[in-house]
Amino acid sequence: MELIIDKSDLQNVLKKAISATEKKSALPILSNFLLEAKEDKLTVQGTDLEVHVSVSVFAKVEQEGVACVNAKKLTDISRLLPSSEVYIKLEDNKLKIKSGKSRYNLPVSPAEDFPNLYPFPEENAFVISGENLQKAILKTLYATSKEESRFALQGVLFKSLDGTIDVVATDGHRLALYTIDRTGTGDINIIVPQKALNELKRLLTGLEDVEVAATDQYVFFRTKEWILMSRLLEGAFPDYTQVIPKEFSREIKVNKKEFLDAVKRVSAVIEGDTKPLKLTLKPEVLELKSASPEYGEAIDELSIEYSDEEFTIGFNAKYIIEAVDVIDSEEVIIKFTNPNAQTLFVPSDENDRYKAIVMPMEIT
Structure with a gap:
């Protein structure tokens, strides 16, 4: 194996493959990369036997071949190379790397011991x-x-x-x-x-x-x-x-940022996941409230369009934050069934195909 490759290309391909390798394993081969130089590409494989990643990048291949080398050492070295051009050659059972005036000779493992990447079906x-x-x-x-x-x-x-x-x-x-x-x-x-x-x-x-x-x-x-x-x-x-309700008793629309900020402010007095964040729908108002014996009580309010009867439900604040945080639209629609049943959070954009369901917590 013999090739010339751009340093940034080498760094990029190694960075993508290394997280699939196993750092500490009973099988030392899993801490290695399998390098393959073929045609005009360098392909780097890494695996922990659960996930197998193979990444290819352009290289000037002088001689085709394969080599199995420690993944972390090769990645660390690639970050330190002084020149933009990197010369790699397998010779005398060593992987030889040259860049500028720097030289490395790395030991290699038997390439045939590296786990196979199965054919794409x-x-x-x-x-x-x-x-x-x-x-x-x-x-x-x-x-x-x-x-x-x-x-x-x-x-x-x-x-x-x-x-x-x-x-x-x-x-x-x-x-x-x-x-x-x-x-x-x-x-x-x-x-x-x-x-x-x-x-x-x-x-x-x-x-x-x-x-x-x-x-x-x-x-x-x-x-x-x-x-x-x-x-x-x-x-x-x-x-x-079967988890997503077909019908709802009431719904509100909130500004995503304002709602998330209010949830975070009110949940600041909650320690852990044992205490619920209470949402109470009142005419024109969404009240957010939480309390704990150790840290006291917090209340906040948002203006909403709502004219139905008062409705209170409790949630794990973390679950609401994570469900709403990934919504892309500026506004979020929240659809309720009853205080003991799941609630739906969706983007206001009807073309967005995201849905989040959160089960309520019991309010004491």
Whole structure:
């Protein structure tokens, strides 16, 4: 293997691949990159056996080949190189790196020991926009479960419908749904782990189209520059369509920033998640109130259009903040059923396909 590559290109490709590697593992090979020089590209792979990332970048390849080298050391070195041009060569079982007057000789591991990236299942593929995929991750990942016992809820559901994909997350107390368009006939009904989606966030620029496909055990996301393969989570995901109410007893519209600021101000006296934030709808007024024995009481008010009877409901303030924070529109519509049932938060823009459900807390 022998190639010449621009320093910034090398830094960029290593930065994208390193987070998929395993820093501390019983398998030392997982702390390595697999480098492959072929045609006019350098491809860098990293994996922890759960998520596998492969990123390619242009390089002037003098001799094709592969090398397996410590990921952290190579990444650290790439940040320190003095010249914009980097020369890399595999020779005498060492990866030799030259840049300006700097020279490095790094030990390599057997490339054949590096885990395989499985072939992309072309027959099951469909295409979604990178921008929409970015939004889907941002608008749902916060609602995944942090409880290890709820294995299926630790990931995000991707479910294909006619021409669209529903992207859904829930922890049993709240639910986030974002619907995106797709082209192609491949169908999926899979649960993608949080780590894979966090890796996707790092890879996506928002400008590219992304091919998506899945097998029984793996999901694949592919662009011209990179591929991400991830193991799927097993288990049954709840029927989210049954969680979203069909009818509501009342609704209000609030300015997103004003509402979030008021929630944060009032929840300042709440310690932990044990005390609810109370929302009370009164004619022309939304009252926000919280109290705790240790830190006292806080009350705030917002002007709203509302003329129905008084209505009070309690929520975990953190759940409201996270549900509303990812809404893009300036105004938010809040739809209520009753004080003991789930509440819907949606953007005022009817073309926005985001929905958030938050279960109420008991008011004492």
